[in-house]
Amino acid sequence: MSEKGRVEAFSDGVFAIAITLLVLEIHVPEIERHQSLWTALGREWPSYFAYVVGFLIIGVMWLNHHTTFGCIATVNRPLLLLNLLLLMAIAAVPWPVELVARYLDRGDQASVAVAVLGLLMTAMSVTFTAFWQYALRHPALLAEGVSVPASGRLRFALGLAGYPALTLLSFVSAPVTLALHGVLALYYAFDQTLARAAAPAGA
Amino acid sequence: MSEKGRVEAFSDGVFAIAITLLVLEIHVPEIERHQSLWTALGREWPSYFAYVVGFLIIGVMWLNHHTTFGCIATVNRPLLLLNLLLLMAIAAVPWPVELVARYLDRGDQASVAVAVLGLLMTAMSVTFTAFWQYALRHPALLAEGVSVPASGRLRFALGLAGYPALTLLSFVSAPVTLALHGVLALYYAFDQTLARAAAPAGA
Amino acid sequence: MSEKGRVEAFSDGVFAIAITLLVLEIHVPEIERHQSLWTALGREWPSYFAYVVGFLIIGVMWLNHHTTFGCIATVNRPLLLLNLLLLMAIAAVPWPVELVARYLDRGDQASVAVAVLGLLMTAMSVTFTAFWQYALRHPALLAEGVSVPASGRLRFALGLAGYPALTLLSFVSAPVTLALHGVLALYYAFDQTLARAAAPAGA
Amino acid sequence: MSEKGRVEAFSDGVFAIAITLLVLEIHVPEIERHQSLWTALGREWPSYFAYVVGFLIIGVMWLNHHTTFGCIATVNRPLLLLNLLLLMAIAAVPWPVELVARYLDRGDQASVAVAVLGLLMTAMSVTFTAFWQYALRHPALLAEGVSVPASGRLRFALGLAGYPALTLLSFVSAPVTLALHGVLALYYAFDQTLARAAAPAGA
Secondary structure, three states, rough: OHHHHHHHHHHHHHHHHHHHHHHHHHOOOOOOOOOOOOHHHHHOOOHHHHHHHHHHHHHHHHHHHHHHHHHHHOHHHHHHHHHHHHHHHHHHHHHHHHHHHHHHHOOOHHHHHHHHHHHHOOOOOHHHHHHHHHHHHOOOHHHHOOOOOOHHHHHHHHHHHHHHHHHHHHHOOOOHHHHHHHHHEEEEEEEEHHHHHHHHHHH | OOHHHHHHHHHHHHHHHHHHHHHHHHHOOOOOOOOOOHHHHOOOOOHHHHHHHHHHHHHHHHHHHHHOOOOOOEEEHHHHHHHHHHHHHHOOOHHHHHHHHHHHHOOOHHHHHHHHHHHHHHHHHHHHHHHHHHHOOOHEOOOOOOOHHHHHHHHHHHHHHHHHHHHHHOOOHHHHHHHHHHHHHHEEEEEEEHHHHHHOOOO | HHHHHHHHHHHHHHHHHHHHHHHOOOOOOOOOOOOHHHHHHHHHHHHHHHHHHHHHHHHHHHHHHHHHHOOEOOHHHHHHHHHHHHHHHHHHHHHHHHHHHHOOOOOOOHHHHHHHHHHHHHHHHHHHHHHHHHHHHHHHHHHHOOOHHHHHHHHHHHHHHHHHOOOOOOOOOOOHHHHHHHHHHHHHOOOOHHHHHHHHHOO | OHHHHHHHHHHHHHHHHHHHHOOOOOOOOOOOOOOHHHHHHHHHHHHHHHHHHHHHHHHHHHHHHHHHHHHHHOHHHHHHHHHHHHHHHHHOOHHHHHHHHHHHOOHHHHHHHHHHHHHHHHHHHHHHHHHHHHHOOOEEEEEEOOOOOOHHHHHHHHHHHHHHHHHHHHHHHHHHHHHHHHHHHHHHHOOOOHHHHHHHOOO
């Protein structure tokens, strides 16, 4: 397999494992014999909410990582290290997701938990932008015919501005901000800017 | 690798990880020095039962996912998102399996635990049907020569009706219903309808 | 990818995950500030011993699974299900390994723990033999030119007799039996019978 | 897939899983309603530090493993076993990382924890050198045109001397030594000696 192929396979592995580890944060409640399991399971709603949002975040990041690699023809050591930094942020997602699951129904602490998720997403957005900018400035690494429309730059700018904004918004409403993280992931899933840039290198 | 190939590899990763994480629900009993380890291990029978059924469920779903992808030539964003929803249900399976392992020998709570498994399987069946119906209605996505016999539709209908039925049946007998989940998985393993539809797109 | 290729990739995933999950059984000891961490770590020796043996068992099983698939040209549903049963045993290995890690320094309970490992290995040996016998009896599934020398049959017989013997031996000495599990794995690593049978189907 | 290809895929799987399991050592703090979650999260700084260093260690080892395999044309059983020993060390990394995360802010115990990481890295360095020396002495296993400059030998010598040195240094300053583990990983990421040796066997 080419060096690029093995990097993609390794990255896919990290995405697949991180997304599947999310389930470990959904705890099985410990109850007494006379208590209702339905009630106990209902009280765990923040876990289910956090699981769905975390799954969308990692799943859509995988889609975009994959599209980005469609624009790249070959990799060098700095790009590999930038990819490693990006994976370091992705692989960490299960931790703020568990934090949110534990504290979303706990008043002010919920805001802190969702803000930590926002900070990690900001870090991810920064490393993803660095990865992409590095590639754009080294045309030798790019697949033939790749060109990025102005809206592509907008897209990255949105992430760089959007995640800090969501971090601040956590202190207004934690559950609404968590839902917005899911919505932003879905927006990224449907935005086709990158996909169009990648098309010439297509499958 | 083609976009379709990478989606298959990513999905396979999620299936393989979810199925291997099942073992984490089999706990090592904590006992005192003078107690019998055989007895303590025997008391964990619901864990072993749940492990076997969970393994069959995910393993056979993997077989079918794989057969379904044999009918598909190319993927688009909506299909990728439907696949992501399906994986969201698959990756969650270790959670109800642990729930069942913990509560199967605990009277009424056993029924609730097995019913939760039934609800998740219903959700999986719905997303799998949505994935498949979407593909069928977009022939451009299908491999050449794919056609689905009427019995193929029956098969999906069986899942859509069968899992809600098993959910209700949990309240009659939890252990019997759990066994029926295993039996239904084996039925899906041997049913060749989809495989026949996929044949023209073969290996 | 061909059906056989995807089954190999899925199986490899399960092997890789099960072998890597073994590390979760090596616990970080909880000690007070004035206690010696070296002493506490030393007391965890059964964890390290169990980790090494478990790693050899799964790693060598992976080698052999891989060699076996070298003899196979195509797969059908019964063979897929036999492979699933084999993976069910493989994926369960981290559980007896944790059991052994916890009870190896606890008198009689150590024998029970190592015997449980022996029983799981017996189950694995039975499913592996069933898988192999099924393939041999369906020459259409085999790669061209594959033939199994008598010593190949001996090899499977050794597993079928050896693991029950080790199960019984656990009650004589648990640590010696655990070491013998590692030795038996190494024997299987170097025995080339299967590899020779597979040669005509080679890389 | 060729035997070499499957070994690479299996090894990549172990690397990807070990690196992603690191996140499990970052615990979600348990606090009371009136306490500050920010403060509690701040107190967990050793976890974040250990996560970053552990991620660099495994990620860069993956890069180098991959480069090394670029020099290899075919594998035999002894090389497979040496690779398995190397993976045994890699897959164990999450354990000293958790040890460091738990004890880095605990006086003398911090030195022991970082020394244990150093010992594991020494073991990894020894098995990696053994793997590489074995391959060099069996030219039939090497890709055509591979030759290792003297600086390549220096590189392995550095690991064999550097990790024991870091182990001793742990007793001078645990946090500085932990940081040096990260720096050494980055050095290995940028050193191109092996990459140059591998070039003739390129993608």
